[in-house]
Amino acid sequence: MILDQGKRVFVLVVAALSSFASPIRAQSPPREAPPVVAGCPEYRFNLLKVANHCARYAGRDSNCPAHQWAEPYALAKDSDLRKKSHAYLIIPTARVTGIEDSQILSKTYDNLWIDGWHSSHNLGQHTEWTGLAINSCYNRGEDQLHIHVSCVDPKLAKKLPTILDYPQFKTVNLKDHKYEATKVSGLTGDNNPFKVVEQRECANAGTDLSACMAKQSIAVIGPGDAEHDGHYYVLNNPYAGPHTRTGHAEELLDQNCSAR
Numbered sequence: 223m224i225l226d227q228g229k230r231v232f233v234l235v236v237a238a239l240s241s242f243a244s245p246i247r248a249q250s251p252p253r254e255a256p257p258v259v260a261g262c263p264e265y266r267f268n269l270l271k272v273a274n275h276c277a278r279y280a281g282r283d284s285n286c287p288a289h290q291w292a293e294p295y296a297l298a299k300d301s302d303l304r305k306k307s308h309a310y311l312i313i314p315t316a317r318v319t320g321i322e323d324s325q326i327l328s329k330t331y332d333n334l335w336i337d338g339w340h341s342s343h344n345l346g347q348h349t350e351w352t353g354l355a356i357n358s359c360y361n362r363g364e365d366q367l368h369i370h371v372s373c374v375d376p377k378l379a380k381k382l383p384t385i386l387d388y389p390q391f392k393t394v395n396l397k398d399h400k401y402e403a404t405k406v407s408g409l410t411g412d413n414n415p416f417k418v419v420e421q422r423e424c425a426n427a428g429t430d431l432s433a434c435m436a437k438q439s440i441a442v443i444g445p446g447d448a449e450h451d452g453h454y455y456v457l458n459n460p461y462a463g464p465h466t467r468t469g470h471a472e473e474l475l476d477q478n479c480s481a482r
Contacts (some may be wrong), residue, residue: 259322259436262359269366272298273313287345291337294330300370300477309477310345310371312338312354318367320359322436326367326416334369335409335416335442339454342371343446351379353443353476358461358469359436370472373479374443382443382455388418394457397473401441401457408454415440415456423460437461441471 258264276296281288285299287310294316300309312334318325325331335354342352353374356367378396386392388404395401402422406413424434437460444454461469 259359259433262320262322262365262436264319264365266364267317267366269298269311269313269364269368270315270317272296272311273315273366276313277315287341289337289341291333291340293333293337295334295337297341297371306372306477308345308372308479309475310341311368312341312371313366313368319365320362320367320436321356321416321438321440322359322432323367324432326435327414327420331416332410332414335414338369338371339409339442339444345371350376350446351443352446353441353474355441355471355475356439357472358439360461361439361467361470370475370477372475372477373481374474375476375481377481378474379443379445385455388413388456389421391422396457399459399468399473401459401471403455403457405453406456407452409442415442418456419458423458437469439469439471441474443474 273296276283276286276298279286280296287297287299289297295312295314298311298313300306300311302309314331318331326334338354339352342354351374353372355370359365381394381396382403384392385394385403385405388406391402391404393400394403404418406415406418409415412418419438419440420431420435423438424431427434439459439461441457442454443457457471457474459468459471467473
């Protein structure tokens with residue numbers, strides 16, 4: 223076949239670009255392997271499939287509520303309908319093991335908590351108090367990062383107003399466990415609960431940062447108009463060993479919204 227001059231130039235350009243395409247892709251660094259922390263399981267990641275399903279079918283599947291943010295995570299109904307009839311999960315669509323994964327401190331997930339907060343007000347479950355929680359790696363049921371979104375019993379919330387402004391912390395007794403608590407004006411940037419707890423508990427952990435964060439269990443609690451009031455309560459209950467039921471901040475949520 224004989225090509226005219228214009229077509230010959232076009233074919234040569236395409237061929238040249240194609241020859242560079244594979245090397246460029248090959249140079250892209252692979253995703254860093256999830257951290258391996260002694261005692262932290264890492265094989266249960268059904269929620270990763272759930273997240274990707276709900277990212278695709280948000281608003282079209284009854285288990286995948288629509289959301290207003292375009293971020294690398296999805297919102298899903300908790301599958302335990304008997305114990306958690308008004309509970310939801312916000313889950314990354316990429317592999318993130320949990321609170322011990324260094325990715326949680328990256329810019330990618332800086333809006334995770336505030337987006338979870340906003341979603342709670344669009345689920346038909348809004349009450350006087352809203353709560354979000356993530357468990358330690360030792361007291362979780364899945365090894366894909368997920369934050370629980372639900373209600374909070376107002377009786378529990380009444381114990382919070384004496385909490386001090388960040389960076390000051392106060393110990394409060396809730397559900398027979400001691401929580402270190404502070405009050406922040408937002409949930410992003412330096413006020414991102416992951417960073418607030420990391421600075422409090424793991425600032426001197428060095429190379430053991432993942433092992434230190436693995437023990438933490440964070441809850442964010444606030445009144446329904448927290449954004450207007452300009453404050454949220456960040457609480458942390460570190461894992462203290464087997465059979466203690468510590469490191470399980472999810473216990474602060476009323477996931478049937480029974481008090482509404």
